[in-house]
Amino acid sequence: MKEPSQKLSHVDQDGKAKMVDVSAxxxxxxxxxxxxxxxxxxxxxxxxxxxxxxxxxxxILQTAIIAGTMAAKRTSDLIPLCHPLPLSKIQIDIFPEExxxxxxxxVKCEGKTGVxxxxxxxxxxxxxxxxxxxKALSHDIIISETKLMAKEGGKNAFNR
Amino acid sequence: MKEPSQKLSHVDQDGKAKMVDVSAxxxxxxxxxxxxxxxxxxxxxxxxxxxxxxxxxxxILQTAIIAGTMAAKRTSDLIPLCHPLPLSKIQIDIFPEExxxxxxxxVKCEGKTGVxxxxxxxxxxxxxxxxxxxKALSHDIIISETKLMAKEGGKNAFNR
Amino acid sequence: MKEPSQKLSHVDQDGKAKMVDVSAxxxxxxxxxxxxxxxxxxxxxxxxxxxxxxxxxxxILQTAIIAGTMAAKRTSDLIPLCHPLPLSKIQIDIFPEExxxxxxxxVKCEGKTGVxxxxxxxxxxxxxxxxxxxKALSHDIIISETKLMAKEGGKNAFNR
Amino acid sequence: MKEPSQKLSHVDQDGKAKMVDVSAxxxxxxxxxxxxxxxxxxxxxxxxxxxxxxxxxxxILQTAIIAGTMAAKRTSDLIPLCHPLPLSKIQIDIFPEExxxxxxxxVKCEGKTGVxxxxxxxxxxxxxxxxxxxKALSHDIIISETKLMAKEGGKNAFNR
Amino acid sequence: MKEPSQKLSHVDQDGKAKMVDVSAxxxxxxxxxxxxxxxxxxxxxxxxxxxxxxxxxxxILQTAIIAGTMAAKRTSDLIPLCHPLPLSKIQIDIFPEExxxxxxxxVKCEGKTGVxxxxxxxxxxxxxxxxxxxKALSHDIIISETKLMAKEGGKNAFNR
Amino acid sequence: MKEPSQKLSHVDQDGKAKMVDVSAxxxxxxxxxxxxxxxxxxxxxxxxxxxxxxxxxxxILQTAIIAGTMAAKRTSDLIPLCHPLPLSKIQIDIFPEExxxxxxxxVKCEGKTGVxxxxxxxxxxxxxxxxxxxKALSHDIIISETKLMAKEGGKNAFNR
Numbered sequence: 001m002k003e004p005s006q007k008l009s010h011v012d013q014d015g016k017a018k019m020v021d022v023s024a025x026x027x028x029x030x031x032x033x034x035x036x037x038x039x040x041x042x043x044x045x046x047x048x049x050x051x052x053x054x055x056x057x058x059x060i061l062q063t064a065i066i067a068g069t070m071a072a073k074r075t076s077d078l079i080p081l082c083h084p085l086p087l088s089k090i091q092i093d094i095f096p097e098e099x100x101x102x103x104x105x106x107v108k109c110e111g112k113t114g115v116x117x118x119x120x121x122x123x124x125x126x127x128x129x130x131x132x133x134x135k136a137l138s139h140d141i142i143i144s145e146t147k148l149m150a151k152e153g154g155k156n157a158f159n160r
Numbered sequence: 161m162k163e164p165s166q167k168l169s170h171v172d173q174d175g176k177a178k179m180v181d182v183s184a185x186x187x188x189x190x191x192x193x194x195x196x197x198x199x200x201x202x203x204x205x206x207x208x209x210x211x212x213x214x215x216x217x218x219x220i221l222q223t224a225i226i227a228g229t230m231a232a233k234r235t236s237d238l239i240p241l242c243h244p245l246p247l248s249k250i251q252i253d254i255f256p257e258e259x260x261x262x263x264x265x266x267v268k269c270e271g272k273t274g275v276x277x278x279x280x281x282x283x284x285x286x287x288x289x290x291x292x293x294x295k296a297l298s299h300d301i302i303i304s305e306t307k308l309m310a311k312e313g314g315k316n317a318f319n320r
Numbered sequence: 321m322k323e324p325s326q327k328l329s330h331v332d333q334d335g336k337a338k339m340v341d342v343s344a345x346x347x348x349x350x351x352x353x354x355x356x357x358x359x360x361x362x363x364x365x366x367x368x369x370x371x372x373x374x375x376x377x378x379x380i381l382q383t384a385i386i387a388g389t390m391a392a393k394r395t396s397d398l399i400p401l402c403h404p405l406p407l408s409k410i411q412i413d414i415f416p417e418e419x420x421x422x423x424x425x426x427v428k429c430e431g432k433t434g435v436x437x438x439x440x441x442x443x444x445x446x447x448x449x450x451x452x453x454x455k456a457l458s459h460d461i462i463i464s465e466t467k468l469m470a471k472e473g474g475k476n477a478f479n480r
Numbered sequence: 481m482k483e484p485s486q487k488l489s490h491v492d493q494d495g496k497a498k499m500v501d502v503s504a505x506x507x508x509x510x511x512x513x514x515x516x517x518x519x520x521x522x523x524x525x526x527x528x529x530x531x532x533x534x535x536x537x538x539x540i541l542q543t544a545i546i547a548g549t550m551a552a553k554r555t556s557d558l559i560p561l562c563h564p565l566p567l568s569k570i571q572i573d574i575f576p577e578e579x580x581x582x583x584x585x586x587v588k589c590e591g592k593t594g595v596x597x598x599x600x601x602x603x604x605x606x607x608x609x610x611x612x613x614x615k616a617l618s619h620d621i622i623i624s625e626t627k628l629m630a631k632e633g634g635k636n637a638f639n640r
Numbered sequence: 641m642k643e644p645s646q647k648l649s650h651v652d653q654d655g656k657a658k659m660v661d662v663s664a665x666x667x668x669x670x671x672x673x674x675x676x677x678x679x680x681x682x683x684x685x686x687x688x689x690x691x692x693x694x695x696x697x698x699x700i701l702q703t704a705i706i707a708g709t710m711a712a713k714r715t716s717d718l719i720p721l722c723h724p725l726p727l728s729k730i731q732i733d734i735f736p737e738e739x740x741x742x743x744x745x746x747v748k749c750e751g752k753t754g755v756x757x758x759x760x761x762x763x764x765x766x767x768x769x770x771x772x773x774x775k776a777l778s779h780d781i782i783i784s785e786t787k788l789m790a791k792e793g794g795k796n797a798f799n800r
Numbered sequence: 801m802k803e804p805s806q807k808l809s810h811v812d813q814d815g816k817a818k819m820v821d822v823s824a825x826x827x828x829x830x831x832x833x834x835x836x837x838x839x840x841x842x843x844x845x846x847x848x849x850x851x852x853x854x855x856x857x858x859x860i861l862q863t864a865i866i867a868g869t870m871a872a873k874r875t876s877d878l879i880p881l882c883h884p885l886p887l888s889k890i891q892i893d894i895f896p897e898e899x900x901x902x903x904x905x906x907v908k909c910e911g912k913t914g915v916x917x918x919x920x921x922x923x924x925x926x927x928x929x930x931x932x933x934x935k936a937l938s939h940d941i942i943i944s945e946t947k948l949m950a951k952e953g954g955k956n957a958f959n960r
Contacts, residue, residue, distance in 0.1 A: 015212075015214040015218055015222075016218050016219070017217060017218030017222070017223045018217060018218055019217070020216075020217060036303075052175075054175045057178060057179070057180060057241045058175055058177035058178055058241075059176070059177060062175075062177070063177045063240055066240065067238065067239060067240050071238055078227065078230075078231055078234075078238075078285055078288070079288055079289050079292050080223055080226065080227050080289065081218070081223070081292060081293065082292060116295060117288065117291070117292050120288055121288055124284050124287075124288055124303070125238055125284075128239055128277065128280055128281055128284055129240060131277070131280060132239050132241060132242060132277050133241065135276060135277075135308075139311075139316075139318045139320075142305060142307045143284070143305075143306035143307070144304045144305055144306070145302060146287075146302065146303035146304070146306075147300075147301070147302045148295075151299075158299045160299075
C-alpha cells in the first residue's frame with residue numbers, strides 16, 4: 001500500500017466524485033499492459049479449440065480483439081473519472097492455454113496520466129466479447145484474473 | 161455443453177462475425193443476474209473499509225453503481241454482436257466481504273433475446289470503476305469471477 | 321407535491337442509485353413538451369435578429385434544432401437512470417421573442433415510461449448549441465427556464 | 481458586445497455551419513466555471529432537504545455530479561461545432577440554497593480553445609439529472625440561470 | 641419519383657429539420673439490403689487478393705464486417721433524423737470481384753419504419769474500414785456505388 | 801502502389817487487427833480533403849433543386865453538413881483501428897452539379913497521424929444524411945465516388 005500521505009491528499013472530505021486535476025503533470029510516454037483470463041468447462045474448450053475458435057457467431061478471437069481495441073478508445077466515456085487520452089497504440093493478443101484463453105492488452109499514449117484503465121478496459125471488453133460469442137455453449141464460462149501486468153512512464157513504474 | 165446440433169446450426173462456415181437473427185423469436189420477459197468480485201490486498205481493503213469506501217476520487221460504491229448502470233445500457237454498443245434491447249430495470253448492489261467487494265447486477269427486459277451480456281457488462285464496468293477509484297492505493301487489485309448467476313425467460317433458464 | 325406513499329415506495333434506503341423497474345407498466349403512447357429560454361443582451365439580440373440568426377459559426381437555429389434532436393435520442397446515455405426508449409417523433413421549434421429565443425421541444429414514444437427527460441434534454445442541448453454559436457458575441461447569454469410544459473400517456477397527465 | 485469586425489470575419493455568407501479553424505491558436509491552459517440553478521416548489525425542497533437529497537431513485541447529488549462529469553467529456557459529441565479537447569480536470573459541486581440547488585462546474589484543459597461549453601454542458605446535464613431524480617415529486621421543478629461565471633486562458637478572460 | 645402529394649405533405653415550410661412522426665404506423669417486419677463497392681488499382685487488388693486480404697493492419701474483411709455491424713446499430717446516432725430501431729439481424733458479406741470488393745449488408749427489424757439507412761450505414765462504414773486498412777497501399781482507392789438493393793415490410797417494397 | 805518493404809513491415813503474420821503504433825511519429829499539422837458524390841434521377845434532382853434542397857424532412861444541405869461534421873469527430877469510434885485525434889477544423893461544402901450533389905470535406909489536425917479517414921467519414925455520413933432526407937422521393941439515389949482528394953503533413957503528401 002502506498003503512503004497514507006499520498007492517499008489522504010486526494011480524498012475529498014464528503015465523498016463527492018471528482019476527476020483528479022492533472023494539469024500540472026508532465027506529458028510523458030505512458031504504457032500499460034493488462035490481462036484477463038476466460039475459463040471454460042473442459043469439453044467446451046476442447047470443442048472451441050478444435051474448431052480454431054470459430055464459435056456460433058463467427059471468429060471469436062478476431063471479434064474480441066476488435067471489440068477490445070474499440071473499447072480502449074472509449075475508456076473515458078465508460079469510467080466516470082478517467083481522463084480522455086490520445087492513445088497512440090492498442091494491441092490485443094489472445095493466447096489459448098489449458099482450458100482457458102488469456103487476453104493480453106498493451107496500450108501506449110503520450111499524456112499526463114497513465115493508461116492502466118485503458119488496458120484493463122480493453123482486456124475486459126475483449127473478454128466479454130469472447131463470452132458473448134461462446135455463451136450458447138455453456139453457462140459456466142468465467143472471466144477471471146483481470147489485472148494490471150506492467151506500467152511505465154508515470155511516477156510509479158510497475159512490473160508484475 | 162449443449163447439443164452439437166444447436167451449436168452447429170449457428171456456425172457460419174468461414175468464421176465471419178454475424179449478429180444472430182432473432183426476428184422469429186417471441187418477446188418474453190427476460191432477466192439475468194451476474195456478479196463480479198474485486199480482490200484487494202488486505203491492508204488496502206481494511207483501509208477502504210474503515211473509510212466507508214471513500215477513495216481518492218470520491219465515493220467508490222456510488223460511482224461504480226452509476227457507471228455499471230450506464231454501461232448496461234451501452235452493451236450493444238460495446239459488444240459487436242449483441243442486439244440492442246429496451247432494458248426495463250438495472251440494479252447493481254455491492255457487498256463488502258472478506259478482503260473483496262462482490263458486485264451483483266440484475267437486469268430485466270421484454271425482448272427477443274436474453275440480457276446476460278447486459279448484466280455481465282454492468283458488473284464488469286462497475287468493477288473497472290472500483291479499480292479506477294482505488295488504483296492509487298495498490299497495483300495488486302484483481303477483478304475476478306465475473307460470471308452469470310441466473311437467467312430466466314428464454315429457452316434455457318439457469319440458476320447457479 | 322405527490323403523495324408520500326408514492327414517494328416512499330420508491331426510496332432505496334441507503335441512497336444507492338437504481339433504475340426504476342418499469343417492466344410491469346403498460347406500453348402507452350407518451351408525449352411530452354418542454355421548453356428552454358435563452359436570454360441575450362439587447363444589442364446582441366438585435367444584431368442576431370437583423371442577421372436572421374446567422375451567427376459566427378453558421379445558421380444558429382438550424383444547428384440548434386439538429387443538435388437538440390440528436391440529443392433527445394441520446395437521453396438514456398446521458399442521464400444515468402433514464403430508460404432507453406424508442407422515440408417515434410422529435411420536433412423542435414425556436415421562436416424569437418423579446419431579447420430571447422424560446423425553444424420548444426415535443427417528443428413522442430410508445431413505451432412504458434414517459435418522455436419528459438427526452439423533451440427536456442432536447443431543449444437543453446439545443447439551448448447549449450445556441451449558446452456555443454453566439455458565445456463569441458457576449459459572455460452574458462443566459463439559459464433560463466428549462467421546464468416541462470405538458471405530458472400525456474402516463475398516470476399523471478400534466479399541462480401547464 | 482464585441483467588435484463587429486471580429487464577428488463579421490467569422491460569418492460564413494450563406495449560413496453553413498462550420499467548425500472554426502483553431503489550428504493557428506496557441507495551446508494555453510484554459511479554465512472555465514459555469515453554474516446552473518434548479519428551483520423547487522418549497523415543500524418539495526424541504527422534503528428533499530430533510531432527506532439529505534436522497535430522492536426516489538437514490539442519491540441525487542452524487543448521481544448528478546457523476547452525470548455532469550461524464551457529459552463534460554462528451555461535449556464535442558453533443559454540440560455540433562465544438563472541438564474535441566483533452567480535459568485535465570472536471571469538478572462539480574452542488575450547493576443547497578433557499579428552495580433551490582446551485583450547481584457549479586469547473587473545467588480545465590490545455591488546448592487551443594476554451595472550455596466554456598464543457599463547463600456549461602456539465603452544469604446542464606447535472607441539472608437534468610437532478611430533475612430526473614426528483615420529477616416523481618413535482619412537475620414544477622425549473623432549471624434556470626445556466627451561465628458562464630468565469631473563464632481564463634484565452635483572449636478574453638472573464639469573471640462575473 | 642413518387643407522387644407530389646406524398647412529398648409535399650411532409651415538407652416543413654421553412655426548412656427546419658424534423659424527425660417524421662411514425663407513431664401512427666404499424667409495427668411490421670422490415671428488411672433492407674444495401675451494397676457498397678470499393679475499387680482498387682489493379683496491382684493493389686492483386687496483392688491484397690494474393691494475401692487473402694490481410695492488409696497492413698490485420699484481416700481486412702473481418703474487421704470491416706465487425707465495424708459495419710456496429711455502425712448499423714449506431715445509425716440513429718449518426719444520421720440526425722433517423723429513428724432508433726431495435727434491429728433483430730445484421731449480416732454483412734464481402735465478395736472479392738474484379739479489382740473491387742463488393743460489400744452487401746442485410747438488416748432486419750420489427751418496427752414502424754424501414755431499415756434502409758441502417759443497411760446503407762453498415763455498408764458505408766464497412767467500406768470506410770476497408771479503406772482505412774488499405775490506405776497505406778494506395779491513395780487511389782474509391783468507394784463507389786453505395787445503394788439500396790431491396791427493401792420489404794413498408795408501404796413501398798422494392799427490389800432492384 | 802507503395803514499396804513492398806513498407807507494406808510488409810506492417811503486416812501482422814496471422815491477420816490479427818491491431819492499431820499501428822504512432823508514438824514515435826512527430827506531431828505535425830495534418831490536413832486532408834475528401835469528396836463524395838450523390839447521384840439522383842434527373843426529375844428528383846430538378847425537383848429538389850427547384851425547392852432549394854428543402855426535402856421532406858427539412859433543409860437537406862444544412863442537416864448533412866452538421867451530420868458530417870459530427871461524424872468526423874467520431875471517426876475513431878467508428879473505424880476500429882483509427883487513432884483518436886484532436887481535430888482543429890472541419891469544413892463541409894456541398895455543391896449542386898448536374899443531377900448530383902458533390903460533398904467536399906476538409907479536416908485539419910495537429911497530430912501524429914493523418915486525417916484522411918476523418919475527411920472520408922465526414923463526406924460519407926453527410927452523403928448518407930442527404931440520402932436519408934431524400935429517400936422518400938426515390939429508391940434510385942446512389943452515393944458514389946467517395947475518395948481522397950488531397951492530404952498534407954505526413955510522409956506522403958498527395959493531391960489529386
